[in-house]
Amino acid sequence: MLPLKIALRFLRTSPVQSALIATGIAVGIATQVFVGSLITSLQASLVEQTIGSTPHVIVRAPDEAEPLKVTAAMLSVVQTDPRVEPGAVVPVRVTNALLTDGEDSATLALKGGDLGGLDAIYRLRERTVAGTVRLGKGDVVIGTTLAEKFSLAPGDSVALTLPDGSRRTLRVTAVVDLGAEAANERQAFVDADLPRSVLGWRSGEFAAIEAQILDPFDSTAVATDWRSRLRGVRVVEWQEQNADLLTALQSQASSSYMIQAFVLIAVALGIASTLAISAVQKTRQIGILKAMGMSDAQASRIFLWQAAALGLAGTAGGVALGYALLWGFSFAPVQFSIRPEPSFIALSASIGVAVSMASSIIPARRTSRVDPIEVIQGG
Amino acid sequence: MGDARSAPDGVLVEAEALTRVYGEGETATVAVDGATFSVAEGEFLALIGQSGSGKSTLLNMLGLLDTPTRGTLRYRGQDVSGMDKLKRALLRNELIGFVFQFHHLLPEFTVLENVLMPALIAGSHAADVRERALETLELLGLSGLEGKNANQLSGGQKQRVAIARALLNRPAIVLADEPTGNLDTANTEAVYDLFRTINRELGTAFLIVTHDRTVAQRTDRIIEIRDGRIVGDVKNEFGRPARD
Ligand SMILES: Nc1ncnc2c1ncn2[C@@H]1O[C@H](COP(=O)(O)OP(=O)(O)OP(=O)(O)O)[C@@H](O)[C@H]1O
Ligand SMILES: [Mg+2]
Numbered sequence: 179m180l181p182l183k184i185a186l187r188f189l190r191t192s193p194v195q196s197a198l199i200a201t202g203i204a205v206g207i208a209t210q211v212f213v214g215s216l217i218t219s220l221q222a223s224l225v226e227q228t229i230g231s232t233p234h235v236i237v238r239a240p241d242e243a244e245p246l247k248v249t250a251a252m253l254s255v256v257q258t259d260p261r262v263e264p265g266a267v268v269p270v271r272v273t274n275a276l277l278t279d280g281e282d283s284a285t286l287a288l289k290g291g292d293l294g295g296l297d298a299i300y301r302l303r304e305r306t307v308a309g310t311v312r313l314g315k316g317d318v319v320i321g322t323t324l325a326e327k328f329s330l331a332p333g334d335s336v337a338l339t340l341p342d343g344s345r346r347t348l349r350v351t352a353v354v355d356l357g358a359e360a361a362n363e364r365q366a367f368v369d370a371d372l373p374r375s376v377l378g379w380r381s382g383e384f385a386a387i388e389a390q391i392l393d394p395f396d397s398t399a400v401a402t403d404w405r406s407r408l409r410g411v412r413v414v415e416w417q418e419q420n421a422d423l424l425t426a427l428q429s430q431a432s433s434s435y436m437i438q439a440f441v442l443i444a445v446a447l448g449i450a451s452t453l454a455i456s457a458v459q460k461t462r463q464i465g466i467l468k469a470m471g472m473s474d475a476q477a478s479r480i481f482l483w484q485a486a487a488l489g490l491a492g493t494a495g496g497v498a499l500g501y502a503l504l505w506g507f508s509f510a511p512v513q514f515s516i517r518p519e520p521s522f523i524a525l526s527a528s529i530g531v532a533v534s535m536a537s538s539i540i541p542a543r544r545t546s547r548v549d550p551i552e553v554i555q556g557g
Numbered sequence: 558m559g560d561a562r563s564a565p566d567g568v569l570v571e572a573e574a575l576t577r578v579y580g581e582g583e584t585a586t587v588a589v590d591g592a593t594f595s596v597a598e599g600e601f602l603a604l605i606g607q608s609g610s611g612k613s614t615l616l617n618m619l620g621l622l623d624t625p626t627r628g629t630l631r632y633r634g635q636d637v638s639g640m641d642k643l644k645r646a647l648l649r650n651e652l653i654g655f656v657f658q659f660h661h662l663l664p665e666f667t668v669l670e671n672v673l674m675p676a677l678i679a680g681s682h683a684a685d686v687r688e689r690a691l692e693t694l695e696l697l698g699l700s701g702l703e704g705k706n707a708n709q710l711s712g713g714q715k716q717r718v719a720i721a722r723a724l725l726n727r728p729a730i731v732l733a734d735e736p737t738g739n740l741d742t743a744n745t746e747a748v749y750d751l752f753r754t755i756n757r758e759l760g761t762a763f764l765i766v767t768h769d770r771t772v773a774q775r776t777d778r779i780i781e782i783r784d785g786r787i788v789g790d791v792k793n794e795f796g797r798p799a800r801d
Contacts, residue, residue: 470655
């Protein structure tokens with residue numbers, strides 16, 4: 179324990195130097211924590227925005243205009259796949275509708291389906307901003323942007339013109355926030371029968387089967403699998419449709435790793451140079467301790483402990499500072515919230531301490547080479 | 558072959574044809590050339606010689622800080638000339654106390670902590686050796702200064718703290734290289750009186766390097782070195798102070 183005691187004393191007797199280097203480490207780790215959490219949360223939010231209001235996998239008819247004839251066998255392939263979220267499978271029918279209110283008008287995409295399945299995929303109940311989600315005959319659930327634009331609230335009626343020329347008046351039962359601006363403006367949910375009658379389809383004829391899977395990143399494998407098991411259908415999945423986004427996310431992640439790596443290198447160089455200076459400053463003391471019988475290994479440990487103490491103090495400060503930055507950022511007007519991930523922060527902290535320890539190797543080596551005779555003969 | 562740690566009878570240090578050469582070939586300097594002598598337990602002797610004669614070089618070898626180029630060195634019968642660095646460090650800590658021309662106290666530590674350092678290096682707990690450290694400080698007339706920072710003392714006090722530190726592990730021998738080189742006459746006198754007292758009370762052997770003949774005259778034996786060779790080794794009957 180003597181090397182530790184000496185290390186702490188050396189640090190305490192040059193407080194400015196110690197504080198500077200600990201601050202350097204703290205700033206590095208704080209940057210690490212902040213940038214890392216920001217990028218991770220931003221990516222999670224982008225993925226969430228992309229697939230939060232989109233089914234992960236969709237089974238369609240090969241020809242867009244034709245209906246998909248949904249059979250029990252087909253449904254069973256989808257529903258019994260263990261990768262599929264239980265209950266999150268729904269055959270849907272889709273039609274456009276024109277909403278007019280005096281001067282203003284908007285085109286809506288009406289999605290008709292069973293409420294249970296739609297809720298499992300689009301989490302309508304969870305995302306309800308006003309009203310209670312119901313999809314009986316004549317009911318409609320709309321997005322927040324549309325509701326704002328036309329000042330609609332649950333209980334209000336909306337007049338729609340449908341592609342077959344018919345006009346229907348539907349009652350708004352709930353307003354939901356689908357997590358993306360475009361969806362909130364255009365997407366609306368109705369019962370499965372309304373689009374059927376507009377399209378003139380039979381029961382058993384649907385636009386698609388939509389499914390949500392437990393791990394969204396399984397979608398490619400699931401789609402490939404279903405393509406081979408289902409005849410005469412087209413299977414699309416979110417990853418191939420969002421290849422650009424995924425590439426962007428990947429390059430964003432790698433640039434974030436680059437930033438983090440450079441920050442760590444800067445921190446390591448900072449500690450290494452400060453400790454090297456400290457080792458030079460303490461050459462006399464090391465020589466004296468060695469003359470009194472301190473071994474090279476013990477003497478080297480002094481600088482290892484200095485590095486560990488600085489690394490721990492700096493990292494603790496850095497994590498605190500990182501949290502403070504994240505807290506400050508929570509007031510920024512952005513579309514997503516940062517969730518600091520404890521495991522990532524623990525990793526950053528241990529990397530911080532490890533880098534500090536590693537950077538003590540040079541001064542520790544130097545210490546081993548100090549010859550007490552040289553120290554003792556000079557003043 | 559004896560164990561350097563076990564209790565002695567008679568001979569503490571034996572040097573046989575001890576030689577130290579600096580450099581190689583044309584530029585080689587033979588700093589110590591075939592020094593042969595021995596030091597008894599509890600002996601009080603001086604090593605004299607002109608500047609550059611090889612005193613410090615010899616002392617560093619005796620202090621296990623340096624290894625001889627040739628020859629053998631034994632402590633209590635154990636050959637230490639070829640010992641590795643770590644073993645030498647351990648033995649140094651246990652058997653040898655150093656006092657140098659410069660006090661070499663650690664400025665980051667208090668007087669007491671400086672004195673405790675050799676015991677802490679040996680792995681002792683401060684609490685266990687604190688008592689002995691305070692006794693040693695008292696022996697050197699430094700009572701009451703233990704809490705001060707090493708920088709806050711006078712030159713003479715610093716040198717006495719360094720002596721206390723050298724004595725803490727109760728070494729078999731204190732090697733002192735011009736220990737009073739930086740002190741005035743009064744302090745020089747005081748330091749030699751202390752060396753004598755400790756030599757008598759603790760039975761510690763002293764080997765003191767000095768330029769100063771009058772200092773040497775007060776030791777029991779004088780070894781003289783010239784150009785690295787021992788040219789004189791005489792008992793000094795007048796050195797021993799009158800006994801009471
Ligand atoms: N590290 C070294 N490298 C080369 N030569 C050295 C070294 N140390 C000492 N010498 C040489 O060895 C010889 C003896 O030096 P040493 O320091 O032992 O003398 P000294 O008797 O202690 O002198 P002083 O009274 O001035 O302290 C000198 O010629 C010196 O130049
Ligand atoms: Mg000398």
